[in-house]
Amino acid sequence: MEFSKNHLSFYMKYALIVFNTLRKPKFREFLDWVLRRERIRENRVKDVQIRMFPLRKENGKGLAGKCNSKGKIFLYPRRLEFFRDKMQKLGREKVNLYIKSRARAALIHELLHLKYASDEDKVRELTRKYFNIFTKHQPTQNPDSHKIAKMLFTQR
Numbered sequence: 001m002e003f004s005k006n007h008l009s010f011y012m013k014y015a016l017i018v019f020n021t022l023r024k025p026k027f028r029e030f031l032d033w034v035l036r037r038e039r040i041r042e043n044r045v046k047d048v049q050i051r052m053f054p055l056r057k058e059n060g061k062g063l064a065g066k067c068n069s070k071g072k073i074f075l076y077p078r079r080l081e082f083f084r085d086k087m088q089k090l091g092r093e094k095v096n097l098y099i100k101s102r103a104r105a106a107l108i109h110e111l112l113h114l115k116y117a118s119d120e121d122k123v124r125e126l127t128r129k130y131f132n133i134f135t136k137h138q139p140t141q142n143p144d145s146h147k148i149a150k151m152l153f154t155q156r
């Protein structure tokens with residue numbers, strides 16, 4: 001595996017965006033609300049780790065996140081290669097929005113797994129539902145958010 005300087009700076013920036021996005025008080029409050037609503041006890045979440053480099057599953061697909069039975073959640077970036085043509089087509093703003101949205105959706109998804117375990121369909125359905133609720137309640141509606149959500153939930 002080779003990581004060039006380019007890779008490194010890309011993934012460092014990526015991780016910083018994710019870190020700043022997920023620690024925003026508005027989003028934290030929202031997650032607390034989701035946990036209450038789903039009756040997931042907050043102490044079930046032991047740790048959320050933002051990993052700097054992507055993880056690929058055996059089938060070659062990238063993984064947005066995973067959690068273990070001890071309540072540890074790991075979040076992974078999308079590969080740089082995915083963004084190469086996106087940067088041209090969408091521009092930096094939308095790519096940033098994509099990164100933020102993907103991170104929020106991934107964390108919601110993994111929190112739900114703490115309750116629904118391996119019921120992937122249920123988790124996906126609820127992730128989409130909660131993600132949309134959060135987006136709708138943002139004080140300023142980003143005109144691209146619909147497009148980005150579509151990208152997120154239809155490309156797997």
Ligand SMILES: [Zn+2]
Binds near residue numbers: 109113120123
């Ligand atoms: Zn899942």
